Amino acid sequence: MNENTTGEELSASDLQSGRLSDFAYSSIKEQLARGAYKPGHKLPIRSVAEMLNVGATPAREAINRLVFEGALVMVGPKTVIVPHLDLAALYEVTQMRLALEGLATEKGALRATNDIVDKLLALQEKITLSLDEKRYGDALHDNKEFHFTIYRLCEMPHLLSTIEALWLRVGASFHDLYPEFAEAKYGVHNHLAAIEGLVDKDPSAVRAAMENDIRDGYRRLKKAAQQRLKRQ
Amino acid sequence: MNENTTGEELSASDLQSGRLSDFAYSSIKEQLARGAYKPGHKLPIRSVAEMLNVGATPAREAINRLVFEGALVMVGPKTVIVPHLDLAALYEVTQMRLALEGLATEKGALRATNDIVDKLLALQEKITLSLDEKRYGDALHDNKEFHFTIYRLCEMPHLLSTIEALWLRVGASFHDLYPEFAEAKYGVHNHLAAIEGLVDKDPSAVRAAMENDIRDGYRRLKKAAQQRLKRQ
DNA sequence: TCATGATTTTTGTTATAACAAAATTATGAA
């Protein structure tokens, strides 16, 4: 009974892991990554609990964890919201991404097999296609998969989960900027350069390409955010 | 009434923050950093709750948070323990430390005032003295303060808390190795080089010195851990 | 219209009990 036949609401029975806390955490996280909530949206424990059909304890735990990771922010002793645009935070996250994703890239580059390279090429084709058809959600999804396919190569689990938390953090506040951000076939050149570096067994080249990708993304996101802030 | 007149047990009233979860988290964290528990020691929720005179909910939250940060590990669905020596984990943490602490150092170096430099010099003197008198606990404490005095300069709060989690992680598993690790006036040279770089307004020199410090520590810790593992 | 204070509602936190499942101990046979 793993289907939602009615389609009326989410249910904890949809998840294999027994822990409702994890279910709540994943659910909120996914909605955040999809931009389901606007910046400033409040997330009270009881509302979240009701929405997910769980008690207050798992909902509270999930929310607190996301606050700790920076994907949600506390703006008062009893109010957590989806974070607003914050250029200082974007800068900080970007610097951490450069350091950590650069590390993961360089450490894992030499372990790339032919299968990995093929997978990356296929992903890049999908990304280009999605961009042409203006399916930005798909493009972003595959872009993430492209990055993490490379990062997983180094086999450093804690590093990986830290990087994931960083992606979630920028995704939460900046999701609504992604259309403007993604329009210009962002990243194609850098991704291809990364693949080349993997084939050539040249870790620092791959790292440079990925860092370039991160920096380009930062510049676009920053520009879009600044325009948004001025317009309002 | 902020004193523990009886001295018989810890009490939540010792903390200003209203949240018992935070109290529990800080308490366990401090004990971990002091090496109060041997690797392999079990931390069941109810025991922790009783020890700290709190309910199961805050104890559970604190333990789970420490597991998530890697300071404790789950070895079964219902068993969390203080982690054993694990050279792969030490390597991973060291790589992340190099990336993140290097970043924090470089970004903050130019903001060092004369007061900061004086504070660092004073700390270094204390460290040397503590080492001479074999007060390793004090030396470690001041060593940490030395590092974080530099890292705080960059004013990147999330970066700082991520670094703190890394320190806790190695502190928990490797605390009992610190005596052997610290004997040889470890770090003096690197610390002095870092201070020089701050005075010279040379961020990459400071970064290099701090990275050297981290690498030296890693080598010593690794050697001590290997000897320990062989002996057993 | 706006500020200010009082009132009401909402909200986070925590202790607790109940349940299911894991960990531990006891038991028995080879």
Add this chain to the structure above:
DNA sequence: TTCATAATTTTGTTATAACAAAAATCATGA
């Protein structure tokens, strides 16, 4: 003794109620 299995205890998780405090709402006055 050693290993498998059964019985027992311990343990993590969750829903819930109660409480205090914060947030929202309303009323009142200028």
